[in-house]
Amino acid sequence: MKSRRSMLFVPGDNPAMLSTAFVYKPDSVMFDLEDAVSPREKDSARLLVFHALALPAYRDIERVVRINRLDSEYGLKDLEAAVRGGADVVRLPKTDSAGEIQELESHVARLEKECGRPVGETRLIAAIESASGVVNAVTIATASPRMIAIALAGFDYLVSMQTRRSGGSEPELFYARASVLHAARMAGIDAFDVAYGDVNDDEGFLREVEIAKQLGFNGKSLIHPRQVDLLHRAYAPTQKELEYAKRVIAAAGYAQRNGQGVVSLDGKMIDPPVIKEAELVLGRVYAS
């Protein structure tokens, strides 16, 4: 299964960053045609992203393109560049309803046919950035078999909720985080936590990473390359967690070979959820 801990934003109008983002080894790069690009540069950025998608350096990294909303004058043009350029994933910003995903899906299918890509190859991510999106998260997450993740975007969401970031335990994001996570898990897809805007505040970033990790998010959207390694280190299991996970898998294997339904380890019952957790821990090691 593909690990999605880090999705690194790369401004679509910046050739220097488009051609070097791979060196930071994020799990996914997200070439941005939306907020990072001024209206008068949208046409040029669209062509840069179209060609950057073909760079061999990104062969082993998931390539996501964030398009503008489909009801803007840019959205469909962005989508055309993304699908024809061979993007692995299209990220739709400010998604408020399942209907927007279904509309996106129909355009993607049409473009795939037109340019000869296998229909269904392009996957989708919905960014949730409003109260409506949070309330509709379940129907959005389950709107299409192409959906691979939903991402919470904090800045616009908090504006829509008439509040702002507080730092610390961030109670203002708790409901949205829990809603998005439940929707993702119900749909069997990944969930990305909000981006952290202060790129010079490692302590604050890591505090937020711990919250996201503890809640169960697969990872975060990242706005600066230096956050990639910090995030990957924080998501990597500790040596103690790793050793325990290995022992759990070994104990479960022993039980299976000897026809035992359950087995205990250090006095604790090893049942399917414990085994699943151990597999997740080991999976994070192999993703690192």
Place this chain on the structure above:
Amino acid sequence: MRIIKQAVAGTLESSDLLVKVEPNDSVLDIVVRSEVIKQFGKQIRRVVAETLARMDVDQGTVVIEDKGALDYAIRARVQAAVLRGSGSDELNWGQMS
């Protein structure tokens, strides 16, 4: 595609290039300026010429101020400048590949 007005695309930032196009009714004139002209001048000119040919541009003046751009960025910026200079909003993606 025909260049009917002056247009610019790109920047003078590192790894980018600035492309200026303007109408020229007699010839296709390509001017390349680059800090790495000795090493990569021919390659830059080749990418520019190929990109223009794919867009069926055979007349016009195209001035490149290169700042160490890779081929993909050269293609994209030349295409953007020509599209802006042609006044066209329609993109033939087959010509962009």
